[in-house]
Amino acid sequence: MRHFERQPDGALRAELDAEEAVLLQSLAGQVSELVADAALRRAQGASEDAAVARLLPDAYPDDSEASAEFRRFTESGLAERKVANAEVVIRSLAGAGVTGSVTLDEAEALSWLRCLTDIRLTIASRFGIETEDDEAGRSIDPLMREIYDWLGFVQNSLIEALDDVVARG
Amino acid sequence: MLQVHLEGKSVVATGSREEMERHVEAMHDYGLWATLTKADA
Numbered sequence: 001m002r003h004f005e006r007q008p009d010g011a012l013r014a015e016l017d018a019e020e021a022v023l024l025q026s027l028a029g030q031v032s033e034l035v036a037d038a039a040l041r042r043a044q045g046a047s048e049d050a051a052v053a054r055l056l057p058d059a060y061p062d063d064s065e066a067s068a069e070f071r072r073f074t075e076s077g078l079a080e081r082k083v084a085n086a087e088v089v090i091r092s093l094a095g096a097g098v099t100g101s102v103t104l105d106e107a108e109a110l111s112w113l114r115c116l117t118d119i120r121l122t123i124a125s126r127f128g129i130e131t132e133d134d135e136a137g138r139s140i141d142p143l144m145r146e147i148y149d150w151l152g153f154v155q156n157s158l159i160e161a162l163d164d165v166v167a168r169g
Numbered sequence: 170m171l172q173v174h175l176e177g178k179s180v181v182a183t184g185s186r187e188e189m190e191r192h193v194e195a196m197h198d199y200g201l202w203a204t205l206t207k208a209d210a
Contacts, residue, residue, distance in 0.1 A: 059193050059205050066205075074194045081198055117200035 001150075003157035004104075006164045013103045014157070021096035023147070024089065024154075027119045031055075032086035034122065035079040051122040055082065082118055085111040109158055116155040123148045183208065 001016040038052045056078060059070040088111035096102045104112060123129070127137035127144055138145040172179035181203075182192055189205055196203035 054202070055200070057197065057202055057204065059190065059203075060207075061204050062206065070190060070193075070205075074190070074197070078194065078197050114199060121200050 004161035006161050011103050012109050012161045015101045018097035021093045025093050028086040028089040028115055031118050031122050032083045035082045050125040054121050054125045055118055085115040089115045116151055120151050
C-alpha cells in the first residue's frame with residue numbers, strides 16, 4: 001500500500017494490493033461482528049472479551065449498576081455506529097482488487113479513521129500492546145504485530161492526507 | 170493530553186451527569202477510554 005494522497009477534486013486516494021484490501025475488509029468485518037454481538041453474548045452470560053471491554057468500556061469503573069444503566073442507553077447506538085463505520089470500509093474497498101486503488105471522500109475517510117482505531121484497539125487488547133514499545137506483542141504473534149504496525153501506517157497516512165488542503169487548490 | 174501520556178489518565182471535564190455521559194458516549198465513538206466518576210457533593 002502506498003500512502004493516501006489528496007486529489008485535485010478533494011478526494012483521498014491510495015494504491016493498494018488486492019491482498020491488502022481483502023485483509024482490511026476481513027478485519028473490519030470481524031470487529032463489526034464483535035461489537036454487534038457484544039450485547040447478545042453478555043445477555044447469555046458469556047465472560048467479557050478484552051477487546052469488547054475496550055471498545056465498549058464500562059462508563060463507571062467503580063459502579064457496576066451505573067455502568068449497566070449507561071450501557072442500556074448508549075451501547076446499541078455505539079455498536080451500530082461502529083458497525084456502520086466498518087461497513088463504509090468494506091464497501092469502499094469493494095472494487096479495490098480490480099482498480100488497485102481506493103478513493104474516499106471526507107466522510108468516508110472519517111469512518112475509516114474510527115474503524116482503523118477500533119481494529120487497532122482490538123489487536124492491541126488481544127496481544128497485550130499497551131505501550132509505545134515497538135516490540136510489544138511481537139513475541140506472541142509476529143505477523144499480527146506487523147499488521148498492527150501497517151494499520152498505524154494507513155491511519156497516519158490518511159490523517160496526513162486529510163491535513164493536506166493545499167493540494168485542493 | 171500530556172498528563173494522559175505521562176500518567177495514563179486525566180480529568181478532562183466536570184459537570185452534570187447527563188452532560189458528562191453525552192461526552193463519554195461521544196468519546197467512546199472515537200475509541201477513547203473515557204470513564205465517569207461521581208464527584209463528592
